[in-house]
Amino acid sequence: MSEYILPLERLVEQFGKLPGVGRKTATRYALAILDLDSEKAEELADAIIDAKRRIKRCRICNNICEGDLCDVCTDENREPIICVVEDARAVMSIERVRDYHGKYHVLGGVISPVNGVGPEQLKIKELLARVNNEEIKEIIIATNPTIEGEATAMYLTRLLKPFDVKISRLAYGIPVGADLEYADEVTLFRAIDGRRELN
Amino acid sequence: MSEYILPLERLVEQFGKLPGVGRKTATRYALAILDLDSEKAEELADAIIDAKRRIKRCRICNNICEGDLCDVCTDENREPIICVVEDARAVMSIERVRDYHGKYHVLGGVISPVNGVGPEQLKIKELLARVNNEEIKEIIIATNPTIEGEATAMYLTRLLKPFDVKISRLAYGIPVGADLEYADEVTLFRAIDGRRELN
Numbered sequence: 001m002s003e004y005i006l007p008l009e010r011l012v013e014q015f016g017k018l019p020g021v022g023r024k025t026a027t028r029y030a031l032a033i034l035d036l037d038s039e040k041a042e043e044l045a046d047a048i049i050d051a052k053r054r055i056k057r058c059r060i061c062n063n064i065c066e067g068d069l070c071d072v073c074t075d076e077n078r079e080p081i082i083c084v085v086e087d088a089r090a091v092m093s094i095e096r097v098r099d100y101h102g103k104y105h106v107l108g109g110v111i112s113p114v115n116g117v118g119p120e121q122l123k124i125k126e127l128l129a130r131v132n133n134e135e136i137k138e139i140i141i142a143t144n145p146t147i148e149g150e151a152t153a154m155y156l157t158r159l160l161k162p163f164d165v166k167i168s169r170l171a172y173g174i175p176v177g178a179d180l181e182y183a184d185e186v187t188l189f190r191a192i193d194g195r196r197e198l199n
Numbered sequence: 200m201s202e203y204i205l206p207l208e209r210l211v212e213q214f215g216k217l218p219g220v221g222r223k224t225a226t227r228y229a230l231a232i233l234d235l236d237s238e239k240a241e242e243l244a245d246a247i248i249d250a251k252r253r254i255k256r257c258r259i260c261n262n263i264c265e266g267d268l269c270d271v272c273t274d275e276n277r278e279p280i281i282c283v284v285e286d287a288r289a290v291m292s293i294e295r296v297r298d299y300h301g302k303y304h305v306l307g308g309v310i311s312p313v314n315g316v317g318p319e320q321l322k323i324k325e326l327l328a329r330v331n332n333e334e335i336k337e338i339i340i341a342t343n344p345t346i347e348g349e350a351t352a353m354y355l356t357r358l359l360k361p362f363d364v365k366i367s368r369l370a371y372g373i374p375v376g377a378d379l380e381y382a383d384e385v386t387l388f389r390a391i392d393g394r395r396e397l398n
Binding site for chain 2: 003004005006007008010011013014015017018019020027028029030031032033034036038040041042043044045046047048049050051052053054055064065066071087088089092096
């Protein structure tokens with residue numbers, strides 16, 4: 001069902017591959033491209049090709065990087081803690097806090113039978129190898145608080161139990177600055193359940 | 200402030216050019232590109248270049264097209280009515296209704312002193328030339344119901360007055376399926392003001 005002229009239809013379809021982009025947004029993007037100077041549009045096309053060519057995965061932690069190893073893995077001052085995350089986006093978010101000085105391990109997703117993702121598609125073997133070889137003191141499992149993120153966290157906990165390493169999970173609770181009134185029940189339950197004594 | 204490795208930063212900046220895309224969404228798109236196969240990413244890049252090269256503007260109505268003239272302008276069965284719109288997106292929306300059989304004229308924006316857009320940047324001269332030469336019976340001004348769209352509509356009405364042509368504007372009112380309770384006051388006022396007698 002090609003509603004538009006062919007080159008536009010093709011561009012709309014391509015933009016539709018981006019996460020959360022439906023046909024309407026894709027059309028909006030495609031028409032915005034047509035309004036750009038040819039030069040500016042080429043810059044976007046080049047940046048896509050260039051990023052694909054130059055950005056690789058860190059051989060140790062699977063985070064994105066330009067060389068063989070990422071900046072975190074080559075930093076000798078990092079503490080022997082591994083924060084296990086779903087994707088590179090999570091690494092960026094945690095790095096932005098500037099309060100975590102450990103290392104990372106990027107799984108590359110979560111276990112999701114619905115989407116055909118099993119443990120073998122994730123960098124779990126590599127994580128276990130690191131725990132074996134790197135003298136890690138603690139593993140912080142920081143997968144997202146979704147059903148699949150939780151299941152993956154539980155799966156990893158079970159796998160990591162035999163190792164002599166502390167395993168922790170990020171705290172759940174009310175986001176700072178949020179109003180209790182708008183917190184969903186599960187979050188509120190977790191916030192009460194995980195309450196901390198004030199000294 | 201390059202927070203990311205260079206090729207990623209560059210791609211994030213490029214995606215940030217798309218309408219309504221902030222840094223967070225741009226990062227999400229950029230990382231999605233990294234997760235694609237190289238081939239798929241190239242398809243997007245190619246589609247951008249290809250669309251820019253192949254899509255042109257209709258010599259008569261300024262709508263997007265592949266050749267010299269658009270499908271509407273070459274269609275001899277179109278009625279001698281011109282629907283004046285801001286952009287090609289509006290043409291697509293109206294064509295989708297399949298109930299309008301006239302022609303179009305794409306202004307290429309609206310008059311907006313804040314954004315430095317004056318009447319001379321829009322295809323207004325070309326519209327007047329068409330009214331002069333094409334024996335048009337009616338002009339429907341279909342700019343968006345925003346302040347700038349309204350101002351442009353008023354400006355065009357004034358310019359078109361001297362011609363022997365009926366000038367109309369799309370009706371304002373409650374959107375079909377909407378609840379009165381959620382209609383803003385201006386819309387409600389316009390809906391009352393433009394009420395139609397039932398026979």
